[in-house]
Amino acid sequence: MTELSSTSRKTPILEVKNLTVEISTRGKTLRALDGVDFSIAESEILGMVGESGAGKSMTGQALIGLLPTGARITSGELWLEGRRIDNLPESERERLRGKSIGAIFQDPLTSLDPLMKVGDQLVETIRAHRPEMTRAQAKARAIELLRETGIPSPEVRAEQYPHQFSGGMRQRVVIALALSADPKLIIADEPTTALDVSIQAQIISLLKRLAHEHGASIMLITHDMGVIVETADRVAVLYSGEIVEIGNVADVISRPQHPYTKGLMGSIPDINAPGLWLEQIEGSMPDLADRPKGCPFHPRCRAAMEKCRECRPPLAPMGTSDAACWLASPTGNAVPDSLVRFHPKRRDLGKEAEKREEDLKTAKPILGLKDLSCTFDVSAPFLTRLISRLPKQEVKAVSGVSFGVRRGETLALVGESGCGKSTLARLLAGLYKPTAGSIDFEGFVKKSSGSPDFERDIAGRLNMIFQDPYASLNPRMRIADIIAEPLETLHPDWTKEAVEKRVRESAELVRLPESALAKFPHQFSGGQRQRISIARALAARPEFLICDEPTSALDVSVQAQVLNLMKELQLEFGITYLFISHNLAVVHHMSDRVGVMYLGKLVELASRDDLFRNPKHPYSRMLLDAIPHLKETGKARTPVQGEVPSPLNPPSGCAFHPRCPRATEICRTTPPQFKGIDIVPGSAAPGSETARYCACHHPL
Known part of the structure; x- marks a missing residue:
């Protein structure tokens, strides 16, 4: 095989x-991995990608020797530094x-003990593997490791507990x-998935540096092809427990040999090649209980042969590279584009897309926020504060936010x-109450002083899609009842037949078969649940949808299906979206305008x-610099320096100044105003659709 014989x-x-x-x-035997072959060289980073259930994590667990209950290695061999390890005693x-x-x-x-200081956990691990070291030597080594991994003031931080660290610092x-x-x-199983793009860049840079300095080999498991492109030397693409393609990252990305690899790459939004x-x-x-005969990918492959x-x-x-495909070219030519099924539109929506662009130029605002704020009391209980003389503590989750949203835009x-994105979404959805400012939804106004009729007045016109499709659906309700529930609340006068008709129509809009309506949520995949x-x-035919990280819990291929569906629904029904995401490539693909918080x-x-x-704000520039370079293998992102300060103790002046390379004295003392950039005075209202606004003393 090429990958072993090179x-x-x-x-x-x-x-x-x-x-x-x-x-x-349950009396069945399922094959989770089927004849997997690969090797990792000294100091090499091998990436492993594929959808959920492809076998990436199972491969890592087999190597570590921590397979889940009921799983076992039934054939094959694992060799580490010339020694077979799969047949060793536990x-x-x-x-x-x-x-x-x-x-x-x-x-x-889940990897750290919440009851032990970080330094003690490191010392315990070091001494477990190197018992000859004294506790003092192990502690010195622990502090050295914290310093190597970029923990500031390691002597101090070693005495703290995991809950006192941010997500990036815990990683x-x-x-x-x-x-x-x-x-x-080192087996790194999705080490950056739960992190922001800015912190992700820091961790990726750290992993690459440590692999080089320590001479460690890394198996990097991820569903993010962007992380693979900039980090790994080679990549293995898994599908249904098998490696379907493996080779150097540059070759696999530029000349994929397997239709599945080609499909994965096409599913990823690319800011350099935007499209509808x-x-x-x-x-x-x-x-796994019903694996297809022959090539496991053939049921999804447009060009499958007998x-x-x-x-x-x-x-x-x-x-x-190596590929498991009867259609692949022995000469290494890329698999033809025709082998990937494009978005299956029910009709051509090109004219609708052009009309939408024209309509947006004259569209009126459907939503307007003015100086909206939300403060949470996070103080200790009253008696505790009284006895311990603790001050009252408040967190300003949203502070003085103003903007407008045009009808039909994203x-x-x-x-x-x-930063306050999700809090703002919950304010709009009525889940939180504002402490200052107002929300105007086409003339219906909600103020901090109280607007008891606001939710009733806009009921059904504004709705929300949550991040986790597993937690946002009632597991004890059938799908038909889940879709019907808001209709029965909003339209108690509707007949049963009218509700059932709307339920079927709503299911058809998102391409759910009618047979799905009798099932329960656990019988569906993540993408189907979303x-x-x-x-x-959509059941109540809303005009405005708040989408809070609607695809972050989904595989890239499923994400593409959901994003295409959302765009199609917007073109058909003129829905307005407030789209919240930490994935800037997805934001670029979906949005008309972008607000940075x-x-x-x-x-x-x-x-x-x-x-x-x-970008005009240094923070916006730093976020954009942290985006993975999909088409430029080996090119590193520019990591954002530092982490978001605690909202309990925000910096004075501009909140970004501790991390900003352009900060001056005025940035440290005076909060910048949110004002227009290169706009003729009086030409646009603050936050309007035609204005560009920035809060910075020294805009780029």
Whole structure:
């Protein structure tokens, strides 16, 4: 096989040969991994990508020796530094964990003991693998590791608990734990998925540096192709428990040999190549209990032949990479575009898209916010404050935000976690009450002083799609009842037949078959559940939809399906979207205008093209610099310096000044006004659709 025989690569640290893992459950045997072959050389970073259920994490768990209950290796071999490890007794496998194989998991909170100081956790891990070290030596090593991983003031931070660290800092601590015994191989399972794009860039830069300095090899598991492009040396694409393509990152990205790889790349929004629709792979990953015969991808492949349905293709050399596809070219030419199914529109919506662009130029605002603020009391209980003489504490989650949204447009809000995006969404949805300012929805006004009829007046006209399709649906209700519930509340006079008709229409809009209406949420994939959430939100035919991270919990292929659906519905019904996301590539694909929030305030508001081409606020520039470079392999992002300050103790002056390279004395003392940039006075109201606004003393 090409990937093992290449003479240009160093001696493999890890070799995986024909690995097969089966899971016994409810009297059935499911094959989670089927004949997986790959190797990782010294100091190499191998990326593993694929949809949920492809087998990425199962591969990592097999290497670490921590397979879930009921799972076992049924065939194949695992070799680490020339030693076979899959047949070792559990006691020896346990000694390998940490010492020879380190692990970095997705959620740092579950990887750290909340009751132990960070320094003590590091010391405990170091001494477990190096018992010859004294506690003082282990503590010195722990502080050195914290410093290496970018933790400021490591001597002080070592005495703190995990809850006193931000998400990015906790992940740095987990990386320090993984490095504590100087392992030769690190399994990094979605190490950046739960992090903002800015912190993600810092962690990726850190992983690359540590792999180089420590000589460690890394298996990087992720669903984010952008992370792979800028981090990994090679990439393995998994599908239904098999590697369908493997090779150098540049070759796989520029000349994919497998239709699935091609489809994954086309599903990713690209800010350098905007378009109305994303390519999307129809269908979903096959159930392990019902794997198709032949090529596992053939039910979703537009160009599948009879041979694909009958015979499983081997992983074979195809030019500069290996691919398991009967259609791949032995000369290494890229798989033709025609092999990827494009967005299956019910009709051509090009004319509707052109009309929408014209209509937006004269569209009236449907929503207006004026000096909107929301403050939360986070003080200790009254008696505790009284006895301990603690001051009252408040957090300004949203502070003086003003903007307007035109009918039919998509306004996106971006910013790091804790900037106030979701709080603002919940204010608009009526889940929180404003402490100052007002919300105007086409003449219906909600003020902080109280507007008891506001929710009643706009009922059904404004709705919300939540981030997690698993948590936002009642698991005990059938899909038909979930979609019907808001209709029965808003229209108690409707007949049963009228409600059922609207339910069927809503399901059809999001392409749910009628048979799905009798099922329960647990019987659907994540993407299908989000479609159900959208169908429920659309049932009352709202004019305005608040979309709070609607695709962040979805695979990139499923994300493309949902984004295409949202665009199609907007063109058909003229829906207005407030679109909240931390994924700037998705924002670029979906939005007309973009608002950038930082520590509860709006710091920039501009058209999509203006913001992405020429941002005016340094924070906007730093966020854009942190976007992965999909087409430029090996090119590093520019990490955002520092982290968002605590809203309990915000900086004086401009809140961004501690992280801003352009900060001067006025930035440290005087809050900047949110004002127009290059706008003729009087030509536009603050936050209007024609204005560009920025809150900065020294705009770019």
